[in-house]
Amino acid sequence: MTTTPDLTLTxxxxxxxxxxxxxxxxxxxxxxxxxxxxxEGMTVPSATTDPKVGGRFxxxxxxxxxALPHGGVYRVIDRPSCIVxxxxxxxSAEGSxxxxxxxxxxxxxxxxxxxxxxxxxxxxxxxxxxxxxxxxMLDIVLSxx
Numbered sequence: 001m002t003t004t005p006d007l008t009l010t011x012x013x014x015x016x017x018x019x020x021x022x023x024x025x026x027x028x029x030x031x032x033x034x035x036x037x038x039x040e041g042m043t044v045p046s047a048t049t050d051p052k053v054g055g056r057f058x059x060x061x062x063x064x065x066x067a068l069p070h071g072g073v074y075r076v077i078d079r080p081s082c083i084v085x086x087x088x089x090x091x092s093a094e095g096s097x098x099x100x101x102x103x104x105x106x107x108x109x110x111x112x113x114x115x116x117x118x119x120x121x122x123x124x125x126x127x128x129x130x131x132x133x134x135x136x137m138l139d140i141v142l143s144x145x
Contacts, residue, residue, distance in 0.1 A: 007116075007117065007118040007120075007121060007123075007124045008114065008115065008116045008117075008124075009114070009115050009118075009124050009125075009127060009128045009131070010112065010113065010114045010115075011112075011113050011128060011131055011132055011135065012110055012111060012112040012113065012135075013110070013111055013132075013135040013136065013138075013139060014105050014106075014107050014108055014109070014110050014111075014139075015108050015109045015110075015111055015135070015138055015139045015142055015143075016107055016108040016139060016142065016143045017108050017109060017142035017143065018108070018109065019080045019081075019102050019103070019104050019109045020079070020080045021109075021142060022080075022102055022108070022109040022111060022138070022142060023079055023080040023081075023083070023102050023109075024079075024080075025138060025141070025142060026083055026100060027049055027051035027077070027083070028049070029047040029048050029049045029057075029059075030047075031141065032044060032047040032049070032057075032059055033045070033046075033047045033059070034137075034141045035134060035137040035138040035140075035141045036059055036061065036070075036134055036137075037061075037133060037134060037137045038061065038129075038130030038131070038133050038134055039063070039129075039130060039133055041063055041064070042061055042062060042063045043061075043062045044059050044060065044061055044062070045060055045062050046058075046059060046060040047059040047060075050074075051074065051077060052074065052077065053074055053075065053076065053077055054073065054074065055073070055074050056071060056072070056073050056074075057071055057072060057073075057074070057085065058070070058071035059071065061089075068089065068090050069089065069090070070087070070088065070089035070090075070092075071088050071089075072085040072086040072087050072088050072098075073085060073086045075097070076099075080102055081101065081102055081103070082099065082100065082101055082102070083099075083100045084097065084098070084099045084100070085097070085098055086098075087115065091119075091123055091126070091127075093117045093118050093119045093123070094117070095116075095117045096115070096116065096117045096118070097115070097116050097117065098113065098114070098115045099113070099114045099115075099116075100112070100113055101113075101114075111135060111138070113131050113135065115127055115131065
């Protein structure tokens with residue numbers, strides 16, 4: 001798959017929870033199963049993490065009978081401000097990488113997600129929708145009492 005290195009997406013959202021709790025959710029497989037939902041009708045039946053630099057995470061996004069494996073390697077874990085990981089999945093380009101920046105904000109935590117390297121503008125735009133849905137679900141999950 002051809003990679004277009006200059007295609008980047010950035011999206012952010014205020015999550016109604018403290019920074020440490022939002023940060024930790026990204027490293028907890030039980031939490032990943034609850035919020036890594038990029039679209040309607042999807043579930044995450046399986047998630048594993050080895051939350052250390054060089055450690056791997058893997059998850060299965062399921063839609064109907066289709067299992068979509070995703071995973072990557074943690075490159076930076078700087079609690080509670082930043083996580084960087086490679087991103088590998090059925091629609092990912094070689095060298096794809098995600099950076100999550102966490103900052104205290106009015107009402108909770110601002111999460112800024114930057115994803116670099118896509119095969120096409122269409123792939124970037126589809127990922128932007130998916131990451132937006134994931135951040136919205138993270139907010140719902142962490143806001144629930």
